[in-house]
Amino acid sequence: MSSTPAGTPPRTLPGLDRQNRAYWTGGAEGRLMIGRCSACRTFIHPPMPRCPACGDRRVEAEAVSGRGRIASYSVNHQAWLPGLAVPYVFAAVELEEQGQLYVFTNIVNTPAENVEIGLPVEVVFEQHEDVHLPMFQSRGGAQ
Amino acid sequence: MTHAGLPEKQVAITGVGQSEVGRPSQKSAIALTVDACELAVADAGLTMADIDGLATYPGPVSNGDGFSPVGATETMLALGLKPTWVGASTEGHAHMGAIFCAIQAIASGLCRHVLVFRTVAQATARAEVHHAGIIGGGRSVAARSWGGQSWTLPYNALSAATLYGLYAHAYFKKYGATSEQLGAIAVHSRKMAALNPNAIYRKPITLDDYMSSRMISSPLRLYDCDTHIDGSTAILFSRRDVAKDLKRPPLAIEAMGMALGGIGAGLHTGDFTSMPADIAGRMLWSRTDLKPSDIDVAQIYDGFSILTLLWMEALQICKPGEAAAFVEGGSRLGLDGVLPMNTSGGQLSAGRFHGYGHTYETCIQLWGRGGERQVNDARVGVVCNGGFGYGAMLLRRD
Numbered sequence: 001m002s003s004t005p006a007g008t009p010p011r012t013l014p015g016l017d018r019q020n021r022a023y024w025t026g027g028a029e030g031r032l033m034i035g036r037c038s039a040c041r042t043f044i045h046p047p048m049p050r051c052p053a054c055g056d057r058r059v060e061a062e063a064v065s066g067r068g069r070i071a072s073y074s075v076n077h078q079a080w081l082p083g084l085a086v087p088y089v090f091a092a093v094e095l096e097e098q099g100q101l102y103v104f105t106n107i108v109n110t111p112a113e114n115v116e117i118g119l120p121v122e123v124v125f126e127q128h129e130d131v132h133l134p135m136f137q138s139r140g141g142a143q
Numbered sequence: 144m145t146h147a148g149l150p151e152k153q154v155a156i157t158g159v160g161q162s163e164v165g166r167p168s169q170k171s172a173i174a175l176t177v178d179a180c181e182l183a184v185a186d187a188g189l190t191m192a193d194i195d196g197l198a199t200y201p202g203p204v205s206n207g208d209g210f211s212p213v214g215a216t217e218t219m220l221a222l223g224l225k226p227t228w229v230g231a232s233t234e235g236h237a238h239m240g241a242i243f244c245a246i247q248a249i250a251s252g253l254c255r256h257v258l259v260f261r262t263v264a265q266a267t268a269r270a271e272v273h274h275a276g277i278i279g280g281g282r283s284v285a286a287r288s289w290g291g292q293s294w295t296l297p298y299n300a301l302s303a304a305t306l307y308g309l310y311a312h313a314y315f316k317k318y319g320a321t322s323e324q325l326g327a328i329a330v331h332s333r334k335m336a337a338l339n340p341n342a343i344y345r346k347p348i349t350l351d352d353y354m355s356s357r358m359i360s361s362p363l364r365l366y367d368c369d370t371h372i373d374g375s376t377a378i379l380f381s382r383r384d385v386a387k388d389l390k391r392p393p394l395a396i397e398a399m400g401m402a403l404g405g406i407g408a409g410l411h412t413g414d415f416t417s418m419p420a421d422i423a424g425r426m427l428w429s430r431t432d433l434k435p436s437d438i439d440v441a442q443i444y445d446g447f448s449i450l451t452l453l454w455m456e457a458l459q460i461c462k463p464g465e466a467a468a469f470v471e472g473g474s475r476l477g478l479d480g481v482l483p484m485n486t487s488g489g490q491l492s493a494g495r496f497h498g499y500g501h502t503y504e505t506c507i508q509l510w511g512r513g514g515e516r517q518v519n520d521a522r523v524g525v526v527c528n529g530g531f532g533y534g535a536m537l538l539r540r541d
Contacts (some may be wrong), residue, residue, distance in 0.1 A: 012279055013294045015287035044407050046294055072316075072415040074308025075361040080277050080301040090298055090305050090360070092411065102411050106298045117316045133297055 009081040019047050027125030027132025031063040034095065043098045066123035067139065068095040068127050071102060075112045087115035089115050102103045107139040146398070146430050150250035155386040155393030156538065158187030158379035159326060159506045162178040164343050164494045168373035171210040174374040176262045179219050183258060183377035188390030195227045196248050196257030196381075200241040200498075202231030206281030209268025211261075213375070228253050235285055236401040236423075238498025239534025243401060245380045251349065257380045261499040276371075291409035304368050306406045306448060307530060310361040311416035311449040320452075320467035324364055326353035328340035328448040329366035329471040329491055334432070336488025338516035343494040367448040372494035376503045394509050397523070397537040400427030402472040407531025416464075418450075420533040427525075427535045428459060435459045438520040438537075441482055441507045442501035444528045445489040454527050458535060483518040489534035498528035502536070509540040 012022055023045075026033035035044040037051035038058035050057055073091035089107035094100065107115050108124065121136040147153060160182025162168075162175040170178070184191060203214030215231045218224075230244045238261065247256035265275070274280035275497050278301055279288060288296040314320055330350055336342035348366065358364040386393035402422035405411060426436070435458065443458075445451045455466040460482060469475055469482075476484040487493045487504040494500070505524040507513050527535035 011299060012288045014297050016290045018295070034537060042379040070312035072309040074305050074312060074363070075446055076299070076305050076308075077358045078302065078304070079359060080299075081274070082523075084299065084301075090295075090300050091306070092309055092415065100414075104295045104298055104300070104409075116310060131297070143371065 007083045008085055009083050011128060011133070013128055016130065018050065023047060024131045024133070026061070026063070027127070027134060030125065032066045032123045032134055034064045034097070034101070035059045036062050037093040043095070043101050045101060047101060056141045064095055064097050068121055068122060068136070070094040070107070070117055072113065072117055073107065073115055075115065087112050091115070091136070093121055103134065105136050106136060107137065108135045114138060146432070149430055149434050151246050151396040151399045152431070153250040153383050154246045154380055154396050155383050156378060156392060156394055156396070156506055157381040157386045157389045158183045158185070158189070160184075160186055160377045161496070161500070161503050162343065165266060165342050165373040166343050166370070166494070167264075167270055168374070171477045172262050172264040172373065172375070173217060173221055174254070175373060176213045176218050176260055177487050178217065179262075179375035179377040180222055180258055180260055183379045186391065187379050187381070189256060189379070191224055194224050194256050195243060196229070196254030197224055197226045198230040198241040198245045198259045199259060200231065200238055200261055201233040206283070207268060207272040208281040209263060209265035213262040214263060214265045215527045215537060226254070226487040228257070235531070235532060236403065236534045237532025238528035239401065239536070240532060241244065242378070242380070242502070242536070243399060243534065246396065246399065249380060249382050255385055257381060258377055260375060260377040261497055262375040263495060263497050264373045265495065266373045271372060272443040275291050276304070291407060294409035295406070297396050302360065303530065304363050305360040307447045308390065309406065309415050309450055310359050310418070310453060311362050313364060314449065314452065314467070317414065317416050318464035318467065320362075322354065323350060324467040325367065325448050325471045326364070326451070326473045327473045328445065328451050329353050331470070331476045332445065332489045332491040333484050334473070334477070334486055335516060336492035338514070339487045339493055341489040342492055343370055344488070344492045355427060363447060363449065366491070367447050369490035370492070372496070372512055374494060375498055376496050376499035378502055378506070382524050391510060394506055395539045397433060397539045398430035399425045400424060400430070400535045402426070402533045405531055418453050418457065418530065418533065420454055420527070420529065423527070423535045424457040427537060431537055433523060433537060437523050438482065438504065438525050440518045440524045441484045442486070442489070442505045442524065442526040443484055444498065444501060445485060445491050446470065446530055447496070448491065458525060478518055483521075486513060486516045501526045502519040503529060505538050507540055
């Protein structure tokens, strides 16, 4: 679990609802929960109540491996808010379960200069209030 | 194939107006709006009594961030309009969504003359309102995020620069493009802005200036990001059969194209080296017999320089991966280049009129009113807007 330095402005957390709660709270049990169609087995993210591939309405969140690769990223150097710790890495991670199954995240516990497209990463969770933000770090743990 | 029955073929642009540009302006946002609208209506030789439709994007946003301080209703009252139809929506194809609605209102017979405007006061907001510059910011910052933003905002993607940095890195990696190539867009925009009296930044920069400018969200530097301003633009759309009797030669809307999706929608397909703008480009060219090689002048969206490259490819001006080499050095983009581009200085240098500056400039060029920055005998212009909703138009002077 990564930590937040004192004085850092709070993140604008996601509002939780029936559709997204599994994704944002699965980290409480250490699980990355992604919607999946019960009929054609397509993974769906962001979570939606209908499978865009086959139209089936039986979409259920299930735990995935939490592994993937960085599809693209940006190292943010601009302190948009007073006290915002920079630089930080914003990225899209392609989960290994399915091509173009992307989640947006921060890359943590990994020096920014080591971040590159294709870097293998794994999920870690950072709790803020009732939200467990899925973060990703270079695979193999903290460096 | 005939395209004569398409809605955009029933509509022409008959007048344009733009307020002063300020960083900040001393005028109120509604005063800037009235300035732009009065200019546009007079430009067509009409009066307010002739205007029977009014549209804007996105409609009033009251959180003080300056993104859209003026709505259609307020403007209707300020101008004394009695329109049959008024439209505005944050939904749809972003900047050009209001224009597409205006086209449909005219083509369906609802209106004859629709005034479309866009007003921003982001320079004033940044001076006065804490958090005005961040996504979801304003007088108060929402406790929680919802919808498309809720997938990126919790990760401190507080600016679109952070989101679009992903496009730039993926594009660089896949095609071997470089910062020096991307920087050519910023250098070119300043060169053009120097010729535009209503541009906010008119002092030229060099590629060295670009490369030494501070990194905002890699690989995007300061000069890759557009410039917040106060200002308003108005464009007047008229039914083709009444347009021919007005003051200016009507500009035909040869074709339009639109699409939605991408990072801004919280959802992405593809490999981050293109946007759903590709769909808008294909739609545009399916509605005309003209070809990309017929373009005389191009106003390509430049909220961030990387969007310009992606849009050039979406509009089939360049093949995928080839836009970066096309813009390198900037010579192809100049007034006598093969593709005179962003002749006002665009949003990077003229200021963030948020899409409407690009449509305004296309009309100025096609009417031959560009002064020092005029492209010789420009008859076909392409204009595109957007990085989350996408719109494009091909305009033509007969």
